[in-house]
Amino acid sequence: SRIKVGLVFGGRSGEHEVSIISAQAIAKGLTTPANPDRYELIPFYIDKNGAWLGAEIAASILKTGQPHPPSETPPPNFWNFPPQASEVDVWFPILHGPNGEDGTVQGLFKLVQKPWVGSGVAASAVGMDKILMKAVFAAAGLEQVAYLPVNRSQIWSDPCVYSHLCDHIESTLGYPCFVKPANLGSSVGIAKVKTRDQLTTALDNAASYDTRIIVEAGVVAREVECAVLGNDRPQASVIGEITYTSEFYDYETKYTDGRANLIIPADLPTEVIEKIQAMSITAFNAIGAAGLARLDFFYVEKTGEILINEVNTLPGFTALSMYPQLWEKTGLAFPDLVHQLVQLALERGAV
Ligand code: ATP
Ligand code: MG
Ligand code: MG
Ligand code: MG
Structure with a gap:
């Protein structure tokens, strides 16, 4: 009988929209005639507030590509997931960024002892x-490039500490440098800075995304x-x-x-x-x-x-994304790639 793949997409992250497009491509790849009768898809959609929505709504979002209006209630407790979750044989999270690419959702799959596509908790978080x-x-x-780790507390601090931090960045990295929230993707919150003014603006902005920030020498x-x-x-x-x-x-x-x-x-x-x-x-x-x-x-x-x-x-996985295209040009077509990913997950087990 067909393997039931729980495809999880959307997510509480700035990369929500990209995730929907990635999921559309993967859903198609798993169920195309190139993978005949191998997989039964059970889609799950996580809205922008973190609520999990079951197969029916998820399937319609896969069809339309449009995000669902976020729920107003807080995300459900973990015993409150859509009932179809208990039928899943293997999970395929295609969530980019925080709350999906960072080990959080992987920890959930590990707890329920079901295999999933991609890295485990520690590798995802690192x-x-x-x-x-x-x-x-x-x-x-x-x-790699020279860099300095920064803690938000150094930015949200008295002007003297903040100014000392900026002096230190200027003397060790110089301009241009790149300011990034430590835990994000799709370049969200990243700035290329060339002056002290731009540096403080970028640090203030990055601090609104994350408690940890990294500043890198521009190359x-x-x-x-x-x-x-x-x-x-x-x-x-x-x-x-x-x-x-x-x-x-x-x-x-x-x-x-x-x-x-x-x-x-x-x-x-x-x-x-x-x-x-x-x-x-x-x-x-x-x-x-x-x-x-x-x-x-x-x-x-x-x-x-x-x-x-x-x-x-968990790189971008739309049909036009770099990851699947690199494999296509290496000789592995999209349907074979997603098939291999599910097989690798099953081979590894829930660890
Ligand atoms: P992704 O969408 O790939 O997850 P990300 O948000 O994790 O991206 P990075 O890949 O770290 O962000 O940086 C985004 C872009 O910013 C790079 O592709 C590059 O164009 C530029 N960039 C980042 N760091 C540097 C640097 N140190 N020197 C020069 N350019 C940089
Ligand atoms: Mg990245
Ligand atoms: Mg990324
Ligand atoms: Mg990148």
């Missing part, structure tokens, strides 16, 4: 928190990405490059049609490709990822340096 992530990457010997480089698939023997895809004309790869550039170009495979020397693939596997293993991850890099052409930027343990 992958989402850019401060923890960078510490783990450094321990694995991966090169001038080509942006390249690699997709990894697997559990104990992870494989790296071909490399993709992103080009754009905006100041950086910000939210608008990511999600406005025609603003960014994905070049797959990227035009790079063989040794650079091989190094990025090797670094991707090292990074995947370093955080203890499972199933899938997309690794983002800076390639400084002038010096030949390859710096790891970050990992995304």
